[in-house]
Amino acid sequence: MSDRKTLQIKQISGHSGPSAGFDMQRDAEVCKLIDTTICIGCKACEVACVEWNDMPFSPTTFDNTYQTMPATRWNFWNLIKFNEHQREDGTIQWLMRKDQCMHCADPGCLRACPADGAIVQYTNGIVDFQQENCIGCEFCVSGCPYDIPKFNPATKKVYKCTLCSDRVGGGLEPACIKACPTGCLKFGTKDDMKFIAEERAKQLRENFGFDHAGVYDPQSIGGTHVIYVLHDAENPERYGGLPKNPVIPWSYTVWKWLFKPVLGTFALFGLLGVLLHYVTVGPRRPQPEPPLREPLEGKES
Amino acid sequence: MSTAIDRFDDKARTAFDKIGQNEVYVGELQRHRVYTRFLHWMVALFFFLALFTGFGIYLPWLFRWFTPIFGGGPLSREMHPWFGVGFVVFFGLQTLNWIQPMKWTAADTRWMRNLPKMAGGKEKQDPPETGFFNGGQKAQFWEIVGGSVVFVITGIILWMGARTFGRWPVAISYVLHDISAVVMLGGIFIHIYLSTIGEPGTFQAMIRGAVSEAWAWTFHPAWYKQVTGRDPVQACEEARQRGEFQGK
Secondary structure: OOOOOOOOEEEEOOOOOOOOOOOOOOOOOEEEEEEHHHOOOOOHHHHHHHHHOOOOOOOOOOOOOOOOOOOOEOOEOOEEEEEEEEOOOOOEEEEEEEEOOOOEOOOHHHHHOOOOOOEEEEOOOOEEEOHHHOOOOOHHHHHOOOOOOEEEOOOOEEEOOOOOHHHHHOOOOOHHHHHOOOOOEEEEEHHHHHHHHHHHHHHHHHHOOOOOOEEEOOHHHOOEOEEEEEOOOOOHHHOOOOOOOOOOOHHHOHHHHHHHHHHHHHHHHHHHHHHHHHHHOOOOOOOOOOOOOOOOOOOOO | OHHHHHHHHHHHHHHHHHHOOOOOOOOEEEOOOHHHHHHHHHHHHHHHHHHHHHHHHHOHHHHHHHHHHHOOHHHHHHHHHHHHHHHHHHHHHHHHHHOOOOOOOHHHHHHHHHHHHHHOOOOOOOOOOOOOOOHHHHHHHHHHHHHHHHHHHHHHHHHHOHHHHOHHHHHHHHHHHHHHHHHHHHHHHHHHHHHHHHOOOOOHHHHOOEEEHHHHHHHOHHHHHHHHOOOHHHHHHHHHHHOOOOOO
16 A cells, blocks of 8 residues: 555565665655644544545444544544543543554564565655555554554455555655644654644643643654644543553564574574484484494595 | 273274274284374374464564465465364374373383483483383473463464454463474474484384384383283394394
8 A cells, every 4th residue: 555666665574684775765754743732623634534545434433422433443544532531620621632553663563563575664654554465463463552453354454544655655745634624733754743743842831831741752662653742741541542651562572583583593403403313323223233343444434 | 081081082093993904014013003193194284284384474584485385474374273273183182092101100200311321322222111102202292282282372362363362462472372383393303303214113103003023122112011021121132142133
């Protein structure tokens, strides 16, 4: 689901050896900025997402909130999570957060993926699934701290937000950005978006009384290419379960890139070991063996 | 409980003896009956099918080597769990079949201590107290029993995935599944080596089901004594004096 001609590859899942075209060309890191403080929950981004990606609109679930459905689906990648938060003084705050792939700098899905080329990370920071290479093992689901990859039982492939890599590759902004009517969504380089986000957080702290306003760009996974401005950056969980310290399971880091090759090599040595035993010590034969011949002096080496 | 298992095993052994044959020639002993051989080769078949489908997923280096054998990555991933089910079912039946002779004894502990001398070629014959299965065979058997339990538990978690069990059970199961596979793989190198070129005359025990008497008194002296009533050391010595040497 991408245009591979224009995007430079940084990392490929399950890939041994270097990636083709790696470091050929420099590319600015892109970033989507979501300012939750000015999201009105209009769902224009949800519609733009299914429209651009040519997916049918999913059946919705009405549960007395302003949320379209409980979670994203394999064919519904962009969901405004809604939470009615009651402050200590009894007043109420509606928290709207656009939930989609965070495009982590250190993607847990890509680390977990065993299939060569099923997940790629471009130098601009976009993490993209290549369904033609996906084997449907769903390891990426356990690697992701945000519960983003979604399995389609019919095709047995996993799908998620592409950050409109096809549009970005062609020099356009993602569809959700284009549809946003309030300016809550912005798209640009990571540096620019981080700067705008910090300025906005400062404004919220100084002029609007949100003392804990801040930017969500978790460093535990090397930062993300989707960042949030939150009214209360100390409690991101309130925004539909945004983890404060997202982590990738250690088994997908230490185990996969260190112990697996080491153990594989040990297994190879096991094969070598029995072969060497055969040519040095030799086989154990049923007894009695024939008696050994007297060596011929000087004739044999 | 154990009597029900015994009755089941007896019935299966008798039924399979009617289908297959146990040809034991003069100078040979019956080692494995048809039912045992059938189970062994079904276990072996499913082990290697599961191993090769799993290899591609285990290491990125092996992905492009092993997944094409089964028609590509998606099909490998789809079939791997079913091969695993086959392995576990047939090994489960083998476990019931072998649970009696595989019981660990003090003689097996002594056999394990003696192992370096035998592996180093210092001792040509196994210790006289070595029965139908030796300590090494029993150790491998129980390793596979334990490894299979790990395979089943972690395999179901991996099969159903993080959608059902959550992230961390999958991430941990993945490691345990791999460890169990690598340990079993190491064991299988030794198993295949010793049953073919490492100890000549062994392979036919799982093909025809019979072994030569010389093989029996060399590698399983106590079993030889039990079935023939003769002393294995003396039998070997008599064969030597008759000049009945066992190949080179």
